[in-house]
Amino acid sequence: MVIALILLGGITLFFINPEQVSWMPKCYFYVLTGWQCPACGSQRALHHLLHQNFAAAFAYNPFLLVSLPYLFALVFLQWFDEENRFQKLRTFCHGSQTIRIYLVLIVLWWILRNIIPW
Amino acid sequence: MSKFYYLDANNQQQGPVEAAELTRLGVNANTLVWTPGMDAWLEARSVPELAWIFPPAMPPAAPPPPPVTGTTPPPYQAAPASIPHFYQPKPDNFLVWSILATVLCCVPSGIVAIVYSSRVNSLWEMKDYAGAGTAAKNAKTWCFISLGLGIIVFVIAFITGLLGAISQ
Ligand SMILES: [Zn+2]
Numbered sequence: 001m002v003i004a005l006i007l008l009g010g011i012t013l014f015f016i017n018p019e020q021v022s023w024m025p026k027c028y029f030y031v032l033t034g035w036q037c038p039a040c041g042s043q044r045a046l047h048h049l050l051h052q053n054f055a056a057a058f059a060y061n062p063f064l065l066v067s068l069p070y071l072f073a074l075v076f077l078q079w080f081d082e083e084n085r086f087q088k089l090r091t092f093c094h095g096s097q098t099i100r101i102y103l104v105l106i107v108l109w110w111i112l113r114n115i116i117p118w
Numbered sequence: 119m120s121k122f123y124y125l126d127a128n129n130q131q132q133g134p135v136e137a138a139e140l141t142r143l144g145v146n147a148n149t150l151v152w153t154p155g156m157d158a159w160l161e162a163r164s165v166p167e168l169a170w171i172f173p174p175a176m177p178p179a180a181p182p183p184p185p186v187t188g189t190t191p192p193p194y195q196a197a198p199a200s201i202p203h204f205y206q207p208k209p210d211n212f213l214v215w216s217i218l219a220t221v222l223c224c225v226p227s228g229i230v231a232i233v234y235s236s237r238v239n240s241l242w243e244m245k246d247y248a249g250a251g252t253a254a255k256n257a258k259t260w261c262f263i264s265l266g267l268g269i270i271v272f273v274i275a276f277i278t279g280l281l282g283a284i285s286q
Pocket residue numbers: 027028029030036037038039040041224225
């Protein structure tokens with residue numbers, strides 16, 4: 001189920017460029033306030049990432065450099081490591097210290113990208 | 119009932135097996151066990167879900183009451199019947215879902231969910247089990263709000279985009 005959803009999302013983002021179609025989800029936070037949220041540009045960045053266009057992906061949302069590896073590890077631990085073969089990784093990823101650092105980073109990035117338009 | 123992995127006498131990982139099977143397989147209160155949802159391997163006696171098989175170490179028994187003199191009835195001593203908080207399993211912190219919502223669905227309210235996710239773990243580490251449970255509930259609620267918002271925004275964008283394409 002989860003694997004199917006991930007694949008579906010990946011395939012959609014591979015074949016469709018969110019810049020060119022009007023029906024891809026818009027960020028309601030950006031629409032309402034005119035400010036960008038920490039995730040704005042993620043879908044466009046992922047589209048370019050899937051086409052190995054790393055520079056374009058980085059230009060749309062550099063914060064994905066932090067988020068994606070973390071998210072990747074969390075998804076892996078949740079659905080692909082039922083036997084807990086990667087105990088140290090699990091302890092690290094779910095440690096309150098790690099989550100707190102991630103929160104600080106995401107909020108800093110949120111403020112920063114609206115001060116220096118990115 | 120979740121299944122458990124355990125380390126045998128040679129420190130080899132075994133399982134998964136039902137909790138009820140553990141004692142038959144030679145697992146005792148000091149054996150390291152693990153089940154999905156636990157952050158690390160723990161001794162069986164410190165695993166809340168196994169408390170019914172391996173009771174956690176109790177504080178040393180109180181000294182017996184002094185011998186009764188005269189006809190005073192011995193003071194009634196209540197048995198330590200209250201169940202310690204650590205009998206509850208560690209709640210799911212919904213961290214994956216909150217970050218998925220925040221990072222991929224463009225819903226900043228997911229950040230609230232991440233805050234609660236981090237509190238689940240920090241409160242649990244501080245042995246505030248009731249607080250961790252509440253934080254887990256809040257994390258779950260905010261995940262649903264965020265994912266729901268993401269889906270609503272998607273549907274609205276989809277419909278308006280489609281209408282726009284048709285009218286052209
Ligand atoms: Zn956004």
